[in-house]
Amino acid sequence: MKFIEQNAWQFLSVKLPVLGAFLLLVLIPGLQWAVDFKLIPVEYHAYVTGGVMVFLSWLGKKWYQPSLHQPLGFVAVTAGHSNSDPGAVNGKYKESELVTNFRNAVAHYLREAGLQVKTDGTGAKNDPLSAAVKLIQGSSVAVEFHMNAAASKQANGVETIALPRDKKLAQDLSKAVADALGSRLRGDNGWIDQSKSARGRLAYVNAGGLIMELGFISNEDELARFNARYWLAAKAVANILIKYNNALK
Structure with missing residues (x-):
C-alpha cells in the first residue's frame, strides 16, 4: 500500500x-x-x-x-548591489557586474528546465536592493548573489547567509558553488546564520531570501577561478534550486 x-x-x-x-x-x-x-x-x-x-x-x-490549488510561484534570482552601486572592486572587476552575469546564467538554466523565473533586471541591468526584495513575495525560493571582499588577499571561500529554516538549502547551494569553483566552505558547512553575520540583519534575508557569497573578489586566485568557471557554478546552483522547487510539488 x-x-x-x-x-x-x-x-x-x-x-x-x-x-x-x-x-x-x-x-x-x-x-x-x-x-x-x-x-x-x-x-x-x-x-x-x-x-x-x-x-x-x-x-x-x-x-x-x-490554499490547495495555488501554483508554486516563481524562482527569484537577483544580483547584489546595482548599476549605480558597484559593490566591491578589484581592478577592472566590479562585484555588481560579476554577480549580474552569474544571475543571468542561473536564470538561463532555470528557464531551460521550465521554471518560471523573475530577476531584478535583464542583460546588464541590475536593479537596486529595494526592487530585488519585492521579488521575494510570491516566490517559492529567492536567492541573491554577491562576492565577498577582505583586507587579506588570502581570504577565500563560499558561504550563504540565511535564516535557520533555510540552513540545509544554504549548505547545498554553497557546496554546489564550492565544488564547481574548487573553493572551500565557510561558516557551518557553507551556512551563515544571519544573527552571526558580520553584516547584521539584512533586508533580503529578513524578507525570506538567501544571500550567496560566491567567493572573494579580493582574492586573485579565487577571482580567476570564478571568471573561468562561473557558468559551471551557475548550472550547479540552478540544479539545486530545481530540485528544491520540485520537492515542493
Missing part, C-alpha cells in the same frame, strides 16, 4: 467528518430524547447520525480550498 498524501489533515473532507463525529457525541443524547418523544422514528435514528457524517464528507470534497 502506498499513501498518496501524507498530510491528509489539510483536506476539509477529513476535517469536517472529524468535526461531525465530535458534534454527534454531543447531539446523540438529544437525538435519543427526540426518539423517546416520538419526534424521530426509532428506525431513523441511525440514518440521521450516519447521514450527517456522509453529508459532511461530501461537503468537504466539494468545498473549494484555494
